[in-house]
Amino acid sequence: MPAAAGDPLSPALRSLLATLRLRPRHAPGRQGIGHHASRNRGSGLEFAQYRAYESGDEPRQIDWKLYARSDRFFVREAERDSPVRAWVLLDTTASMAQADEAAPTRRRFDVGRLLATCVYEIAQRQGDACGLVLCGGAGVALETPGIGPRQRDRLRHALDRVDPRGEWPHATALAPAWGRIARGDLVVAIGDWFDDAAVEQLVQLARAGREVIAIRVLTADERDFPFADGRRFVEPESGESLLGDGPVLRADYLARFEAASRALAARLAAAGIRLATQWTDAPPDAVLRNLFGERA
Template sequence: MSPLALPPDMRSRLRRLSLVPRRATTLTGAGAHASRNRGGGLEFAQYRAYERGDDLRQVDWKLYARSDRFFVRDAERESPLALWIVIDASASMAQTDVARPDWSRFDAARRIAAGLMEIALRQGDRFGVVVEAGDGPLIIEPGAGPRHRDQVLLALGRLHAGGVGSWARDMAAFGGKMGRSDLIVLLTDGFDEGCIDAAEQLARSGRDLCLIQILTADERDFPFDHGHRFRDVE
């Protein structure tokens, strides 16, 4: 299965999650994060097929009577929040797990990114992506809606991890695009000092940043008993 394809059980679990910035006071509008929500908004956005866990009150029963299929009405309101997903695509992120040689850290990062976009889409939040690779950053500015999600997934599906990221150089390209009230999630193995420096710089600027470190099972458990030589691929 592609790392960008979310299994049905994962989609079901994602419905119980939400993205809420820690600095809620920086948002405009009422409440901590109530200014844009799929399903509970003011303006009709689209129909979509009913999925397990959806609120039955959102089912369009007239459409069901005509088509004999369940459809849910999505609505939206404007949101002051933009989610930025920053993915480390340096060579070390291509490391695979011994237990699953077809699955790399970069695959895991893309799966997490797909899940985060699904949550943002359900909330009605805008989301954008930065992929920092050896040949320079890919920057997709925040947008909303299923079409924007599909465009981001298509772009991520073409990418591979490799090279050495130039975080200090590229921060000027994408750091200025991130608003002070935006939520930033950084997906990395944490082995690049330049990446950690960039994360610290974004955090010091007052932005709401969450760093998720992605490791293989052997790196997490370190089950080695004898001598081993480790090679830095970057």
């Protein structure tokens, strides 16, 4: 079933998100009641909103008095000081505009934006604050972590109005935003991670006590190199190009790509960063389960 108009998440994907949790390896313990594996509920919480019951919600969250009046199931959502503060860091550089030749309207950035929305929805459901950092040619844009429906609207609006362009910002431009990400915060970084400077920033965040999860979004063309003719290959950020024959280049390209991917994984693992790869021609379910499911 497709998503409702204006909603980027299909009912099936929403049902999956209801089973997932943001689980930092180390509970920050600076606010709230500490690390948890369930959404807000119980007494002593500030009521935020009603929403329609979804698969995965616990029956005790249902407002039975409202059900008696409306004959529909609604659950109560509440707000509290959050024990987990999460950030979605999204690469908005020009390379994120790349798409597969067979599906030119399916950009890498659109897949990254969907993943960003999923991460926020998981945080929203469990009552944890989530913010957003956008890094690209337009500079650095930041949305402070928050909870509730207004925060959801702010993040969606920020994601909708941005378009990938330019190169990764210089470290000096990133410093103010990095200073807002506190020690112990969870950072879910989404991008292609081809830029060495961008990868180094993730490593520095992890070494400074931030927990970093990296999701690498790659195209099917990068995985398969299906080109059967001669063409000019252009690097979208630098403009550098290479004229070559697809079949002749394929074996060497695939070997180099695999070696570079292994090197990136090893570099991130050495810094304690979890890495998952999302292909543009695959649904996000497997990556989300791998990072945020029960076995994560």
